[in-house]
Amino acid sequence: MARGAVTSKGGRFASIVMALLLGIGLAGPAAAQGDDARALFRALLASPTDVGLNLRYARAVEAEGDPRKAMMAYERVLSVEPANRDARRGLQRLAGGGRQTAQGASRTELIVGLGAQFESNPRLFDDGLSGNEDLSAVGVLRLEDERMLFGQRWRSRLNAQGRLYRTFSGGSLAYAGADTGPVLDIGRWGEARPLFGLEYARLGNGPLFASAYGGVELALRDMGPLRAIDTLVSYADFDDRYPGRDGALLRLRPQLAWNGLLATGDRLTVDPEIAYNAARGEGHRYRYWSAGAAGFYMAPLFGPVAGFQQIHAGPELTIEHRQYASATVAGDDDRRDWRLSPGLRLIGTGFLEQDLSVVLRYYIDNNRSNEADKEYTNHTVSLVVYRRF
Structure with missing residues (x-):
């Protein structure tokens, strides 16, 4: 992974x-x-x-x-x-009590999500195998804090997620990552946030990797649909159970968004991404470059209804191509993967109380490869309840 x-x-x-x-x-x-x-x-x-x-x-x-x-x-x-x-x-x-102030406003936003997920093929076996479906409990935590420190606006983030399978214990995942950095005004262009962060993940009953990363997030203004550009560089140290994966990862990710395309209140986001994984293992088996994009369209449908203040829905689509530096097992060509993942999200906000939302999501993960045993299809349905504190 x-x-x-x-x-x-x-x-x-x-x-x-x-x-x-x-x-x-x-x-x-x-x-x-x-x-x-x-x-x-x-x-x-x-x-x-x-x-x-x-x-x-x-x-x-x-x-x-x-x-x-x-x-x-x-x-x-x-x-x-x-x-x-x-x-x-x-x-x-x-x-500042009605006055412009250099102190700025502190804000802290916390979202916690808990839910369940069904997957038809969580082990990602090739299409010739079946009967591998499983249920898992999922948890998500996202914290963002912004405040003035020593006269400089500072933003910190914490992201954590977990997945606990009913039978596929080897696929259970726990991940946490945190980063921090100053928010710098770059004039008419917007804001820049240099950052440094740490990550840690466990898979199954043992460690997966520990990683340190840094980069720059640009939040742009008056640039049309181009809202942000993120540039990140990380280095991961994988557990000995996963040899050959240690190395650097470089990632460039613009973020584009359009409002009011088809209806009042709708929003389309498209996040292209180019990445290079410089895994150092013998034969560069896990070294690759990738290019792709993730898109999500969201529009309000109706509300209030059934205890919700508003119902939103929309399709999603992720596409990605990976070109590996190592040959296939047959040795006839370098490995190449193509991933196509369409889906749909239904989001109900304001359920029973103002700070609760419910998200129902379905998507199909299709991976095609010239390495036969790397092909798979996995259908996923999840239901997660989010609470804002």
Whole structure:
């Protein structure tokens, strides 16, 4: 298992869930006294990630003397566009009691998810084998903290996830990663965040790898659909049970997003990625370069219904090509893999209480390779309940 599969899956989707959870944290219409604030509130129930609506709502409730709701709206903007200058200034102004302040606003966001998952082929056997389906319990934790330290804005993140299978104990996974770094204003371009982090993962009954990584995250403004560019370099030390995998991993990942493409409140995100895994093992069996992209479209459907404030849904698609530096077992050519993973997500926000969301997801993981025993198909269905604290 490559560490990229552990660390990259769900990262962007977690940001979307964060935005939705912040969105359902809105106070009810009774708390917004003005007609404008009421109308904006109703619009935000359908489109909690709409940047323009959130900024207008923040200004409306701030004018009515409710800074708490205004700060929540500015935080929703930052969960979608971290470099948004209007939201940053709004938070700074409110944190300073109505004055611009160099101290800025501290914020901490925590999401915990618990659920279950069914897989038709978790061992990733080739298509000729069947009867390998299994159930697993899954857990997700995402924490983001931002505050002023020694006169500099500083952002730290913690991501953890776990998967515990009912029968396939060797596939049970525990992963944790944390990084920290200053947030630097780079003028009209946006913000830059140099970062350093550590990762650790266990697979089955023993360690999988430990890794250190660093890089730069660019949050861009006024660049059209290009919202961010992440550049990361890591070095992993795998357990002795997985020889030949130690080495560096280089990754370049732009992030693109479009709002209001087909309907009010919808959002399309596309994250291309180019990576090079410089595994040092003999024969470079695990050394490869890869190119691909992950896309997710989300649109509000209806609500309130069945205890939910709003239902969102949309398709997803991940494509990836890997070119390995080593030949196939037959020795006729270097190994090449192609992965195609379409799926669908249904997201219900505001379930029973304002800070609960439920995510139902289905996707098919298809891997095709000129190395016959590396081909597999795995159908996955998961149901996860997310709670914002």
